[in-house]
Amino acid sequence: MFPESGISNLAAVALATVATLASAAGATVPAPSAFFLSRSENRNQVHYALRLDEACRPVGTRPVQVYWRMLERGESEVEDLLGAEQPVYGLEDPQPVDATADGWRVQVRLRAFPSRPIDITTARVDGECQVQAWTKLGNSVSRLEHVFVKTSWPFSVDFVRLDGVGPEGQPVHELIRE
Secondary structure, eight states: OHHHHHHHHHHHHHHHHHHHHHOOOOOOOOOOOEEEEEETOSOOEEEEEEOOTTTTTTSSSSSSEEEEEEEOOOOTOOEEOGGGHHHHHHOOOOOOOOEEEEEEEEEEEBTTTSSSSSEEEEEEEETTTEEEEEEEEEEEEEEEEEEEEEEEHHHHHHEEEEEOOOOOOOOEEEEEEE
């Protein structure tokens, strides 16, 4: 399970996150998002996207970019994370990149949940770069699609839910309570 400090860190940054709505600079929409995080406060989402070259190879030493989709303002509005949001939504260093039989794998760890690694894979499928995130959900490694954070007033976290697709294609959910 995630350490309690991870969920507490989510609450600690909730106030700073509100500032994002008004003050963050615009971000460039990167290549395919592997998974995203949403909160019960509004429709905005934090996306984890993999920067790729034409051969679907991850670009740079930190190929995973984290950014906001500001859906409260419009479908195309994006912003970078603020420095104050990095402890919760940001990624630990390093982001090792490894070649696989089908493409590439980048291992990341959310700063709020460093004990649960996430592998982001990429491969060329039907001429397109396919990007997917994988982590342990319940008892098996599953494709991670969404992290939902249920917050409550004033700045606490009730639970975190991980949503994905299991090995046989079935929906998988894991609920983490503090």
